[in-house]
Amino acid sequence: MSSSSYGPSVLVTGGRGAVARAVAARLAERAIPFRLGSREPGPPGASGASGAPGAVHLDLTDPATFPAALEGIRTVFLYAEAAAIDAFVKEATAAGVEHVVLLSSSSVLGADATENALAASHLAVEQALLASPLRTTLLRPGAFASNALGWAWAMKSGTPIRLPYPGAYADPVHEADIADAAVAVLSDPALAGGAYTLTGPQSLTFAAQLAVLSGVLGRSVPFETITPEQWKADVEGFVPGSYADALLAHWAAQDGIAMSVTDEVERLTGHPARTFETWAEDHAEAFS
Known part of the structure; x- marks a missing residue:
């Protein structure tokens, strides 16, 4: 620039x-x-x-x-x-x-x-x-891959992850890819003025993300299915009620339904979007 x-x-x-x-x-x-x-x-x-x-x-x-x-x-x-x-x-x-x-x-x-x-x-x-x-x-x-850091405490303490919709799909995108895309449009006037939907390269359920983390960390990452009401009670004081309701509604809508992924990270940066496995490897220490 x-x-x-x-x-x-x-x-x-x-x-x-x-x-x-x-x-x-x-x-x-x-x-x-x-x-x-x-x-x-x-x-x-x-x-x-x-x-x-x-x-x-x-x-x-x-x-x-x-x-x-x-x-x-x-x-x-x-x-x-x-x-x-x-x-x-x-x-x-x-x-x-x-x-x-x-x-x-x-x-x-x-x-x-x-x-x-x-x-x-x-x-x-x-x-x-x-x-x-x-x-x-x-x-x-779409979904930040770093949302998975919310599971770190339970994983460190050895307790199961509590999920209301373990089969809900997300499109986890690495924060490094978001930053790469941001710098691309900040530094290239030809890219400015557009709207770009950024996703990871895969649509993954929460259960599948935990399986990836399990493989990267080399240990079991158990989870249990709870009701939406139980999850909302779990996050009370951390997630405002209206936001909790919005998240639950989104997860319910994506339960068993894969997300569409885009190639716009690659279009902006010149490299493919990083996988959730790469994100997990980059952040493995956070779960240790």
């Missing part, structure tokens, strides 16, 4: 997230100047092409933090936070931002997107950006 395309720097939001960290690392490798924004920035200062660990304070729910984070920025890698998106669009436009790459979700493509709490929040951000003067690129990943 040159200053003649999108300007001198990129703002990477959600600085503590796995995808944002991976995007920042790739920008640093390419010597693309960037600023990392985080709700909890840690050491003061802004990351740049050197990949320094500092970050600016940016809370996507607090418009007061927007001006300093956006100063001098021409391109934004944006997490989908709907709470203050109208204020963010207004401030970004005033700051001279030209291009926003949004980390959205393929859930917005569902027929129930406006009624599903998870999908609706992403859709609201998409709509606000598309109605603005900002050139917008939509990255719509």
Whole structure:
């Protein structure tokens, strides 16, 4: 990327997230100047092409933090936070931002997107950006492979994984592929302005994902089937009720029904999407 395309720097939001960290690392490798924004920035200062660990304070729910984070920025890698998106669009436009790459979700493509709490929040951000003067690129990943990290505690403690729909299919995508796709559209103007549905290369049930983890870890990973009500009780206090209901509805709809997968990771990055087995190998330590 040159200053003649999108300007001198990129703002990477959600600085503590796995995808944002991976995007920042790739920008640093390419010597693309960037600023990392985080709700909890840690050491003061802004990351740049050197990949320094500092970050600016940016809370996507607090418009007061927007001006300093956006100063001098021409391109934004944006997490989908709907709470203050109208204020963010207004401030970004005033700051001279030209291009926003949004980390959205393929859930917005569902027929129930406006009624599903998870999908609706992403859709609201998409709509606000598309109605603005900002050139917008939509990255719509399916299920994050890293959702499997939610099983780590039970696996470490030797207790069965409790699943309401072990036969529900997902399209798990490696966070490294999402980051690769993001950097591709951040750095190539020819790719900007599109909407890309990002999936892994396989449609896998939760039971199949656990079997993959079992093979990678070399030990049994048992699970038990529970009712949706039992699962909702398990996650109370961790997952808001409306989001829990949305997840349960999605899993019920995909129970025994394979997901469609796309080749858009390869189209954007030039390499095939990483398999769930590769993800498991990359994160095996988390389950040890």
